Amino acid sequence: MTESVLGYLQDNRERLLKKLEEFLTIPSISTDKTNLDDVRKAGQFVADYLIEIGFDKVELKETAGHPLVYAEWLEVKDAPTALFYGHYDVQPADPLELWDSDPFTPEIRDGKIFARGASDDKGQVFMQLAVFEAFMKTTGSLPLNIKVCIEGEEEIGSENLYPYLKENKQMFDADFAMISDSGMVEKGQPTILYGLKGFTGLEVTVQGPNRDLHSGLYGGAVKNPAMALSHLLAALKDEDEYVTVPGFYHGVEELSAHERQLMNEAPGEDYPSSLGIPETTPEKGFTAKEHTMARPTLEINGLYSGYQGPGTKTIIPSTATAKITCRLVPGQDPEKVQELLSNYLLNACPKGVTVSVQKEALSAIAYKVDPNHPLLKKAAESYSFAFEKESVFVRLGGSIPVVESIDELFGMPVILLGFGTPEDNLHSPNESFPLYHFDKGMEVLVHYWQNVADKNS
Amino acid sequence: MTESVLGYLQDNRERLLKKLEEFLTIPSISTDKTNLDDVRKAGQFVADYLIEIGFDKVELKETAGHPLVYAEWLEVKDAPTALFYGHYDVQPADPLELWDSDPFTPEIRDGKIFARGASDDKGQVFMQLAVFEAFMKTTGSLPLNIKVCIEGEEEIGSENLYPYLKENKQMFDADFAMISDSGMVEKGQPTILYGLKGFTGLEVTVQGPNRDLHSGLYGGAVKNPAMALSHLLAALKDEDEYVTVPGFYHGVEELSAHERQLMNEAPGEDYPSSLGIPETTPEKGFTAKEHTMARPTLEINGLYSGYQGPGTKTIIPSTATAKITCRLVPGQDPEKVQELLSNYLLNACPKGVTVSVQKEALSAIAYKVDPNHPLLKKAAESYSFAFEKESVFVRLGGSIPVVESIDELFGMPVILLGFGTPEDNLHSPNESFPLYHFDKGMEVLVHYWQNVADKNS
Numbered sequence: 001m002t003e004s005v006l007g008y009l010q011d012n013r014e015r016l017l018k019k020l021e022e023f024l025t026i027p028s029i030s031t032d033k034t035n036l037d038d039v040r041k042a043g044q045f046v047a048d049y050l051i052e053i054g055f056d057k058v059e060l061k062e063t064a065g066h067p068l069v070y071a072e073w074l075e076v077k078d079a080p081t082a083l084f085y086g087h088y089d090v091q092p093a094d095p096l097e098l099w100d101s102d103p104f105t106p107e108i109r110d111g112k113i114f115a116r117g118a119s120d121d122k123g124q125v126f127m128q129l130a131v132f133e134a135f136m137k138t139t140g141s142l143p144l145n146i147k148v149c150i151e152g153e154e155e156i157g158s159e160n161l162y163p164y165l166k167e168n169k170q171m172f173d174a175d176f177a178m179i180s181d182s183g184m185v186e187k188g189q190p191t192i193l194y195g196l197k198g199f200t201g202l203e204v205t206v207q208g209p210n211r212d213l214h215s216g217l218y219g220g221a222v223k224n225p226a227m228a229l230s231h232l233l234a235a236l237k238d239e240d241e242y243v244t245v246p247g248f249y250h251g252v253e254e255l256s257a258h259e260r261q262l263m264n265e266a267p268g269e270d271y272p273s274s275l276g277i278p279e280t281t282p283e284k285g286f287t288a289k290e291h292t293m294a295r296p297t298l299e300i301n302g303l304y305s306g307y308q309g310p311g312t313k314t315i316i317p318s319t320a321t322a323k324i325t326c327r328l329v330p331g332q333d334p335e336k337v338q339e340l341l342s343n344y345l346l347n348a349c350p351k352g353v354t355v356s357v358q359k360e361a362l363s364a365i366a367y368k369v370d371p372n373h374p375l376l377k378k379a380a381e382s383y384s385f386a387f388e389k390e391s392v393f394v395r396l397g398g399s400i401p402v403v404e405s406i407d408e409l410f411g412m413p414v415i416l417l418g419f420g421t422p423e424d425n426l427h428s429p430n431e432s433f434p435l436y437h438f439d440k441g442m443e444v445l446v447h448y449w450q451n452v453a454d455k456n457s
Numbered sequence: 458m459t460e461s462v463l464g465y466l467q468d469n470r471e472r473l474l475k476k477l478e479e480f481l482t483i484p485s486i487s488t489d490k491t492n493l494d495d496v497r498k499a500g501q502f503v504a505d506y507l508i509e510i511g512f513d514k515v516e517l518k519e520t521a522g523h524p525l526v527y528a529e530w531l532e533v534k535d536a537p538t539a540l541f542y543g544h545y546d547v548q549p550a551d552p553l554e555l556w557d558s559d560p561f562t563p564e565i566r567d568g569k570i571f572a573r574g575a576s577d578d579k580g581q582v583f584m585q586l587a588v589f590e591a592f593m594k595t596t597g598s599l600p601l602n603i604k605v606c607i608e609g610e611e612e613i614g615s616e617n618l619y620p621y622l623k624e625n626k627q628m629f630d631a632d633f634a635m636i637s638d639s640g641m642v643e644k645g646q647p648t649i650l651y652g653l654k655g656f657t658g659l660e661v662t663v664q665g666p667n668r669d670l671h672s673g674l675y676g677g678a679v680k681n682p683a684m685a686l687s688h689l690l691a692a693l694k695d696e697d698e699y700v701t702v703p704g705f706y707h708g709v710e711e712l713s714a715h716e717r718q719l720m721n722e723a724p725g726e727d728y729p730s731s732l733g734i735p736e737t738t739p740e741k742g743f744t745a746k747e748h749t750m751a752r753p754t755l756e757i758n759g760l761y762s763g764y765q766g767p768g769t770k771t772i773i774p775s776t777a778t779a780k781i782t783c784r785l786v787p788g789q790d791p792e793k794v795q796e797l798l799s800n801y802l803l804n805a806c807p808k809g810v811t812v813s814v815q816k817e818a819l820s821a822i823a824y825k826v827d828p829n830h831p832l833l834k835k836a837a838e839s840y841s842f843a844f845e846k847e848s849v850f851v852r853l854g855g856s857i858p859v860v861e862s863i864d865e866l867f868g869m870p871v872i873l874l875g876f877g878t879p880e881d882n883l884h885s886p887n888e889s890f891p892l893y894h895f896d897k898g899m900e901v902l903v904h905y906w907q908n909v910a911d912k913n914s
Contacts, residue, residue, distance in 0.1 A: 201769050210733035210820035215756045216855025220748030221737040226757035234691035276667035291677030299672045300683035307759035310473040312658050314782050325771050351737035398673030
């Protein structure tokens with residue numbers, strides 16, 4: 001059965017590419033108020049396509065912001081139901097002068113399609129829709145039940161998605177979720193992403209004198225807030241990159257030998273040469289891959305105090321501030337980590353200054369599926385079959401808030417079948433997506449949907 | 458003899474104040490190219506006044522920048538020669554909207570004269586010139602020999618003064634120098650300033666990855682430059698405000714019990730209430746007055762790294778920079794301190810990043826006269842007589858580069874007879890100078906010049 005579906009995709013490749021180009025032509029920049037109509041137009045494009053494919057209950061659901069597209073096709077009795085999530089909005093395209101071709105006039109060159117959204121996420125959403133079309137046109141049905149949720153606000157924080165899902169839980173409930181909005185570790189390398197980090201953050205400010213002071217007249221009487229901040233920050237981490245805040249690692253699970261092996265086997269960037277650093281500095285006892293994928297981190301994101309212009313200004317600054325965020329792993333509670341970090345900083349306040357902490361409102365809990373989960377095994381098989389290469393299993397140091405939202409609201413596994421590459425220039429000029437991944441990715445999806453259905457039929 | 462001179466000053470007070478106002482009306486802002494002619498006009502005002510008084514060889518000496526005014530009167534055989542230094546340029550007046558009256562339309566209210574330059578330094582230069590006039594008009598002579606050097610570039614770093622003095626050493630050589638460009642610790646409190654701190658500085662930059670990185674994708678592999686900088690800076694000073702860089706205190710003289718007493722007896726600001734700090738934090742074993750006046754300091758003047766805007770940006774910054782300056786005391790060599798600080802930072806470079814240091818070109822060596830020096834004793838007597846209050850002896854945490862230049866070039870003692878107050882708003886809106894200090898200060902000068910002459914006659 002998959003043969004005919006794959007044949008349909010091959011036979012219709014040119015038409016489908018043209019249709020994708022049509023989708024990419026719509027400048028659905030969700031953050032830009034002047035593109036309000038364009039964003040809706042892209043949502044309508046998705047809705048029209050879903051109707052054309054044969055989905056039911058296709059509708060642009062209104063939210064406080066941009067609408068989200070809902071659709072469902074629930075015709076296979078006793079088959080599982082998957083919730084397919086994606087987004088039709090895109091990042092702004094500026095700086096325009098750095099693009100080699102217009103961001104909203106898709107152009108194919110060097111085996112890639114160049115356009116804003118080509119990879120993130122219009123291109124990957126389109127691949128899913130095209131596969132649904134192929135199943136329907138060749139078999140008259142999808143292999144399993146599908147609910148579709150394509151939002152228009154992912155690039156601006158999905159502010160209205162979570163409340164909408166929460167208020168309409170029944171509508172979106174399913175056996176598992178499927179997202180194609182991520183990437184593979186390198187071109188042509190099947191990649192199973194089975195974990196994401198959580199997130200918390202805060203800003204710490206050391207307040208010294210009520211104004212910048214002459215360093216000659218006051219130096220020696222007054223605690224320097226920038227020096228006090230340096231002492232506070234230096235006490236957060238030791239030279240082995242171990243976070244020294246008591247309790248920070250509470251609940252962190254030990255990495256199994258099996259997981260360590262999976263992570264270290266995955267291909268990865270040669271950091272020193274690509275980043276121009278002398279060497280990597282992971283936490284003592286862990287490799288750089290292990291630390292980025294599966295150990296918590298604490299980073300200073302920004303630092304400011306006093307005079308930053310050219311030359312010298314001999315002042316004692318009035319204040320000094322650091323922005324700090326942590327990436328968390330399963331077992332860590334973002335709010336608890338934020339709380340103990342905040343208390344630690346407040347309690348370590350040196351004499352002569354005051355310390356205040358502003359807690360970051362956004363947070364995320366880490367997400368992980370057992371790498372041996374049957375739905376992941378099937379994903380790995382489908383990937384390997386299409387790309388003719390063994391799949392690697394990795395976790396991501398970043399967070400994908402929607403995954404954590406779905407996990408929290410529905411308690412369902414989220415399968416991340418992403419086809420991007422590290423060279424796609426997401427959020428940057430000259431965003432692109434390789435046609436090889438367009439073709440092979442759709443093959444993966446055909447096999448995957450069929451495999452998942454077969455298991456349950 | 459002083460009686461007639463003082464009487465002359467009283468009789469001519471209104472006229473002299475009008476003449477000072479004329480001087481203050483000229484917007485001689487040395488940093489502003491549009492005021493080029495005004496700066497010269499102020500120099501010419503000084504030169505004309507010196508001619509009117511009866512000085513010889515009065516001339517605007519051309520430099521690469523604004524001219525300096527030279528004059529001399531060397532008619533008293535066997536009397537010492539004093540070099541009187543001052544400056545006729547002023548700071549910019551902006552923000553203009555914060556002035557209660559026009560900065561270049563002098564206004565007398567509440568017993569003060571308000572104008573840019575009223576205290577720094579036109580007002581105090583004028584007092585010296587008026588005293589010279591009074592001596593000449595009443596006695597036909599000055600009590601001792603005087604050379605005058607009034608520059609027009611003090612507010613922009615005196616860049617051309619040092620080379621000019623160096624090339625014309627004979628012209629400016631004298632037995633001691635006299636400067637009226639400083640202040641008293643509080644209104645009405647005779648203050649002998651007998652020491653100044655030296656100065657050195659540098660900027661340290663920690664270079665990490667070649668660009669800001671996603672903290673999720675790279676956190677754990679890459680050393681965070683802001684954290685590395687915090688460790689470097691925290692290692693410079695301990696919690697007792699002791700600078701932990703080996704060799705930093707090399708050569709620093711111990712403070713005598715006598716000096717400590719002088720410093721602690723001087724009236725001073727109540728730092729916690731005026732600065733809004735919980736408490737002062739001097740180096741362990743010293744009072745805040747002792748530390749600010751006579752112990753070396755190391756201050757972070759500025760700090761910057763990564764994201765400084767509102768909210769959160771989850772990056773590992775590419776670089777982190779700190780600006781550091783030290784105030785030095787007699788016995789410390791600015792270049793040596795800079796060198797050992799630089800080496801210390803470079804050698805402490807953590808793994809995974811590189812550290813670079815940019816040395817600040819400007820430096821100054823500390824200056825001190827023995828508080829028992831006869832010229833200072835005479836100054837204290839003159840002050841106390843005029844203000845009817847005992848003089849206090851203090852050192853200043855700041856630097857006055859011209860003092861250090863004169864000391865270095867000529868090896869002569871520099872007597873700082875300043876009459877400003879902490880409320881004068883130097884370099885700020887509403888600069889002012891109290892008329893009480895205008896009157897009493899001139900009395901001090903009459904007594905002082907006469908006293909110094911008497912000793913030698």
